[in-house]
Amino acid sequence: MDLLLQTLINGILAAGIYALVASGLALAVGVVGIVNFAHGEFSMIGAFVSYLLFVGAGIDPLISLGLAALVLFLVGAITYYGLIRPVLAAPELNQMLLTFGISVALQNIALLLFGADTRVVSTSYQGATIALGGISFGVPPFAAFVLSVGLLGALYWFLGKTRLGFAVRAVAQNRLAPGLLGIETQQIYLLAFGLSAALAGIAGVMLSVMLYASPTVGFAYTLKAFAIIVMAGLGNLRGVVPAAIILALAEAFVSTYVPGGGGWVEAVFFLVIFLALTWRSWRLS
Amino acid sequence: MMLAAVLLFLALVLPGLPLGQWRAFALDTAQFAFLISGLALAWDLLARTGQLSLAHGAFFGLGAYAAALSAPALGTVPALLVGGAVAALSSLLLGLATLRLQGMYFAIATLAFSEVMRTLVLKAQFTGGSIGLPVQPAFGGAYPLGGYYLAVAVLVICTLASLLLSRSRLHYAMAATRQGEAVARVLGVPVVRVKLVTFMISAFLAGLAGGVYAMKTLFLSPYDAFGLGRAVEALVIPIFGGLYTTTGPLLGGLIIVSLETWLRLRIGEGYLVVYGVVLVLTILFLPKGLMSLFARRKGARHA
Numbered sequence: 001m002d003l004l005l006q007t008l009i010n011g012i013l014a015a016g017i018y019a020l021v022a023s024g025l026a027l028a029v030g031v032v033g034i035v036n037f038a039h040g041e042f043s044m045i046g047a048f049v050s051y052l053l054f055v056g057a058g059i060d061p062l063i064s065l066g067l068a069a070l071v072l073f074l075v076g077a078i079t080y081y082g083l084i085r086p087v088l089a090a091p092e093l094n095q096m097l098l099t100f101g102i103s104v105a106l107q108n109i110a111l112l113l114f115g116a117d118t119r120v121v122s123t124s125y126q127g128a129t130i131a132l133g134g135i136s137f138g139v140p141p142f143a144a145f146v147l148s149v150g151l152l153g154a155l156y157w158f159l160g161k162t163r164l165g166f167a168v169r170a171v172a173q174n175r176l177a178p179g180l181l182g183i184e185t186q187q188i189y190l191l192a193f194g195l196s197a198a199l200a201g202i203a204g205v206m207l208s209v210m211l212y213a214s215p216t217v218g219f220a221y222t223l224k225a226f227a228i229i230v231m232a233g234l235g236n237l238r239g240v241v242p243a244a245i246i247l248a249l250a251e252a253f254v255s256t257y258v259p260g261g262g263g264w265v266e267a268v269f270f271l272v273i274f275l276a277l278t279w280r281s282w283r284l285s
Numbered sequence: 286m287m288l289a290a291v292l293l294f295l296a297l298v299l300p301g302l303p304l305g306q307w308r309a310f311a312l313d314t315a316q317f318a319f320l321i322s323g324l325a326l327a328w329d330l331l332a333r334t335g336q337l338s339l340a341h342g343a344f345f346g347l348g349a350y351a352a353a354l355s356a357p358a359l360g361t362v363p364a365l366l367v368g369g370a371v372a373a374l375s376s377l378l379l380g381l382a383t384l385r386l387q388g389m390y391f392a393i394a395t396l397a398f399s400e401v402m403r404t405l406v407l408k409a410q411f412t413g414g415s416i417g418l419p420v421q422p423a424f425g426g427a428y429p430l431g432g433y434y435l436a437v438a439v440l441v442i443c444t445l446a447s448l449l450l451s452r453s454r455l456h457y458a459m460a461a462t463r464q465g466e467a468v469a470r471v472l473g474v475p476v477v478r479v480k481l482v483t484f485m486i487s488a489f490l491a492g493l494a495g496g497v498y499a500m501k502t503l504f505l506s507p508y509d510a511f512g513l514g515r516a517v518e519a520l521v522i523p524i525f526g527g528l529y530t531t532t533g534p535l536l537g538g539l540i541i542v543s544l545e546t547w548l549r550l551r552i553g554e555g556y557l558v559v560y561g562v563v564l565v566l567t568i569l570f571l572p573k574g575l576m577s578l579f580a581r582r583k584g585a586r587h588a
Contacts, residue, residue, distance in 0.1 A: 035389045037396070086569055096337050096392050097524060098568045104517055105561025112555040223400060226393045234389065263408050270401040274382060277394055281385040 002134035003256065011252030012245065013141045016148030017203050017210075019244035021221050022228035023155060023237060024199030030235025031172040031192035034084055035096050038103040040222030042072055042197040044110060046204025047213035054121045054208075061121055061209050065147070068205045069198040076197025080190050088189075103222070110215035118212035126209060144206040151202065152241065155195075159237070168192055172235065220266075227269035231276045247272055288532050289444050292539075296437045300430055312433055314546050316501055319436040320494045322538025323443040324515070325522035326531070327490035330450060332520075333529050334480045335463030336388055340379065340395035341491045342516030343402040344372040348492025349499035349510050350412055353420040356500070361423045365435070365496040372492025373485045375402075380484045385477055403511035417506035420499045435497045443490050447531040450486075459483060460529075491519070514557055518545075521560045525567050527576025536575055 021043060028036040046068040053059040053067065083102065087095050120126075128139040159165040170178040171188045179185045200218075207217055228247055232239030251268045258264055296319065304311050328341045352368030359367065383394040406412045413419075423431040450456055458479045461469035470476050499505055518541070526537025541563070548556040567574065 035392065083565065083569065090568075090572065091335075092388050093332070093335060093337050094568050094572060096389065097520065098565060100339070100517075100520075101561045101564030101568065103561070104513075105558055105565060108555045108558035108561060112552070112558060116554065223397055226397070230390065230393060260408075263404060266404045267401050270397040273394055273397045277386060277390055278382045280390075281382060 006135045007252045007256045008249070009135055009137055010256075011249035013137060013145045014252065015241075015245040015248035016145035017206055018224055018228060018248050019152055019241050020148045020199055020203045020206075022225040022232075022240045022244055023152060024196040024203075025222075025225040026229050026232065026235055026237045026240050027192050027196040027199070029229060030237060031168055032080070032084065032189050032196075033088075033175075033235075034099060034193075035092075035234075036196070037096065037100040037222060038079075038106060039196070039200055039225060040218030040220070041103050041106040042076065042200035042218070043204035043207060043221050044106070044213070044215065044218030045075060046072055046201030047208040047217055048110065048114065048204075049201070050205040050208040051119050051121050051213040054123075061123060061205050065202055065205050068201045072201025072204075073194040073198040075201075076194040077190055079197070080193035084193065085186075085189075103219075107215050107219065114215065116215060118214040118217075119208075120212045121208045123209060138210075140206075140209050144210060147202075147206070151199070155199075156237075164191075224269050227272045227276075230273050288535055289448075292535060293437075293441065296440070300433060312430075313501075314542070316433050316436040317498075317546075318538055318542035319440040320498050320501070321518050321542050322522065322535055323436075323439045323494040324491050324519045325526075325534040325538050326440075326443040326447045327487045327494070328519040329523040329528065329530075329534050330447060330490070331483055331487040332523060333450075333456075333459040333463060334483050335466075336384070336480060336484070337392040337520075338395045338484075338487070339392060339513075339516050339520075340376075340398045341487075341519040342513060343395075343399035343511055344376065344488045344491035345495035345498065345515050345519070346406070346505075346507075346510035347375055347402065348372045348495030349505055350406060350418065350495075351492070352496030353418055353499040353505055354411065356421055361425075361431075361435075361500070365493055368496035368499075369489040369492040372495070373489040376484045376488030377481065380481045384480045384484065399511060399513065399516060403507050406507045406511060412507075413505075415507065417504055420503050420505060422503060423497070423500040432497065432501050436501070439490075439494050439497050442493065444531060444535065446486065446490060447534075451531065455479065455482070514560075517557060517560045517564075518542075521564050521567075523574070525563055525574055527574030530574075530576050533574050533576045540575075 021039070025036060025039045028034050028039065049068040049071055050061050050064040053064045054061060079102065083098060087098050125139050129136045130139060130142060159169055167178065167183045168188055168191065170181075170183060171185055175185070178188070203221070204218065207213070211217060224247065228240060228243045229235070231243035231246065247269060250272065251265050254268050255265045296315065299315055300312060324341060324345055328338060331338050348368035348371065351371035352364045355367045356364035379394065379398055383391045407415050423435055458469070458474045461472060461474050462476050462479050466476050495510070522537040522541050523534040525541060526535070527533025544559060545556060548559055571577065
């Protein structure tokens with residue numbers, strides 16, 4: 001019973017950061033209409049920002065969160081302005097190839113700069129755990145979960161209650177009409193893409209503590225975020241949280257209950273994508 | 286067409302040229318370039334239906350492993366065909382689930398597929414797992430140039446497939462599917478079947494190239510055979526050279542593989558950065574690839 005409870009807790013805690021990365025991707029796909037293969041690389045940059053600030057200036061990751069969000073918002077905005085905007089009207093194939101190219105370039109630039117080593121931001125509270133009855137969990141995953149829930153709450157509030165949020169949702173629903181109503185479509189795209197990158201960057205800072213910073217750390221999260229938004233329906237922000245919980249729980253159960261499960265966890269997201277797609281394509285035909 | 290003929294001639298006489306100490310290096314690089322160009326041509330076939338595949342690295346790897354494992358029992362050429370068939374079969378399964386949907390779902394699924402194939406090969410016992418798999422040379426090593434000419438043959442097969450398909454009825458079905466799926470369906474094109482058939486041909490050719498690659502390197506590891514690098518090469522070359530053409534991938538393959546070989550020697554790990562940069566720059570500034578430069582000079586002729 002304790003094992004089951006522990007597995008559930010592990011899954012739920014992991015779901016927070018998944019939902020954070022996937023919400024960012026859902027913004028890029030839903031609002032800007034770009035399938036961003038470089039999304040995980042934004043997380044990778046966030047992780048390295050956190051690592052460099054920690055090693056270079058001794059800044060705690062909790063403070064780096066804000067800085068990384070700012071840096072990644074700028075990176076996202078520049079990426080949108082310089083690279084994405086020119087291909088908005090191009091065929092989908094070109095758009096996907098472009099973001100894939102950005103992903104490959106960023107990964108390998110990081111490889112050239114930092115090498116393939118994994119670097120951990122080792123804070124004093126990294127190994128701390130909380131024990132409740134028979135189950136226990138680490139402080140960093142718990143903190144990351146709480147932060148993720150808070151940020152997602154803020155994101156939903158922004159999209160659901162503010163005028164700017166309404167504008168973002170209007171642009172997501174229709175390409176043309178918001179422009180006629182006086183909404184600056186280009187600026188909304190810029191904002192959405194910047195926000196998307198900032199969310200990925202914040203998740204990256206969390207990864208630098210819970211996992212590590214390395215050139216390829218983001219790529220796995222691109223795939224998992226895709227699995228989540230495919231399950232939720234591309235660009236559907238509302239479905240992201242339940243989908244993230246399903247993926248995280250599935251991974252937790254596989255790693256606990258499947259013999260030799262450690263390696264198979266990496267295959268769970270594919271099963272999720274495959275099942276979601278098969279289901280969609282059956283419903284379609 | 287001209288380029289293909291010149292290239293074939295050069296490929297056939299290359300082993301006979303007096304290159305001295307450079308001969309081994311030149312043959313090795315040329316063999317690699319032929320295989321990667323073949324892979325690029327295979328990728329381009331599928332791109333003609335408007336689908337972005339990130340799984341061609343995985344088909345290449347599947348073909349490599351299947352050929353390597355079956356070669357001792359079947360002999361070289363049947364083993365290569367087995368490699369192609371295994372790749373084609375996996376593409377059928379992947380395609381059945383995903384090709385009914387919009388293009389972006391397909392791209393995502395292929396990316397996930399290639400990552401999972403690596404996990405499977407790492408986990409399985411008969412593939413040697415993470416230790417790797419030693420491979421016998423082509424024809425049991427009886428002909429020193431056997432592997433080289435097999436690579437030439439693969440490139441010829443891929444080129445012929447590309448040329449024949451661009452002159453067939455299927456070509457129009459593929460172009461219609463790419464330009465507007467709904468319209469194509471109204472015009473009576475069986476869109477899903479066209480995509481599926483093209484996907485299988487494309488995967489078969491990729492698997493074939495992979496098999497020859499295995500017999501060239503004599504050793505396979507999941508990280509090399511299923512690395513994302515191969516998938517990146519497969520798509521950057523046609524885009525740089527010119528999409529939906531036969532000459533484009535051939536030309537792109539020559540240039541990019543030379544560049545890659547040079548960079549591998551210079552900077553080692555991280556050489557893929559060039560692929561990323563070339564990909565981004567080509568999409569932004571030369572979306573129709575190198576071929577568009579020639580086409581314009583000859584006066585807007587259809588490629």
